[in-house]
Amino acid sequence: MNVKTSAKVKTQVKTLGEAAAGAIEKYFRKTIAHETEVIKDKDAEELHQMRVGLRRLRSAVTGFAPVLDWPKEASERKIGKVGRILGTLRDLDVMLESLQNRYYPNLPTEEQEVLDRALLTLLKQRRRALKGVRAILEHKTYQLLKKLIEDWLEQPQFRAIEHLPTAEVLPDLLLPQVSEFFLHPGWLLGTEYQDGKVKVADDLNAEAVEEKLAAEGTILHDLRKQAKRVRYLMNLFGDFYSESYEVYLKDVTTVQECLGDIQDSEVLAEFLTDFVEGDLKKELPILAGILVENRYAAWGKWQILQRKYLKSETRQGLRSALIHPAVEDAANIDSP
16 A cells, blocks of 8 residues: 555544644644743744744634534633734734835835834834733733643543544535635625626726725735635645645635735835824835835735636635545555
8 A cells, every 4th residue: 555645544534533632732832832932032933933833723723613622711712812912023023024124225215214213113112012922921811721721632522523534524614614715705806797797807007906905905804814714724634635625725825925915015004104194105205116016016916816716616626625535535445
């Protein structure tokens, strides 16, 4: 028997309870492994990795909720609260890195001088955010959260469906989140109906895109969050599916990244507008122009996926992939 196939089947025949406990254990360990270094604040990557661990832990608790008998005081909302506090610090790190390394070197001296002052303001905000991170990680509520998860991992508690083979129930776990993703109104931003079909506008210039984002950008931001939820949920089950599943997962990840680039640029522009207390185009014309160009480029990448996923055959292809885990021949692989 092929070794790779054997390993795949071994993963696939796990019970739902085993898969849930394994995922929670993995992401919980990843999270707490970075704690000490996050508190030391020597390497921004440690914060990033801990935040990713928390996101995936939260996704595991949410994704496996139907099978878990999970302590209420360790709910996904409480995990999310810790993640949001870390996220505030991480967002400031991303903004600082972008301004210092991506934008600053390409600006004239007069705009660099404005950014010097803006960077000092961001550093002050970062110091406050770091205090918040250290406070939450040392607080008794977070310590209790960790203890409850540790206790649960020592003696996992499940609901009656724990013994079902994971592959049999994967469609029921995945399809509800994917359906929310597909039905999100963000997919229709910048579209029009022609002859009973949705057509993606391909003639919008940068100014028109800016107007769209100013009026309805929050819809795309919400779609990005839904894409993130679907991405992390799908990440839990990659071993149970074929390569086509990975292609769809990559698309969902790209949607999140494109919309994230737009969101990051908008957040940066809002911060700078507040900082200069005026018209960003007048106070920082070169930087404002670069930010508009970047949003327009990200919008173009987003439209490629928007066109693809507004096609019924693409959506049906993903649904079909979710309904059919790559285990149909598992029972026969070890047969003579």
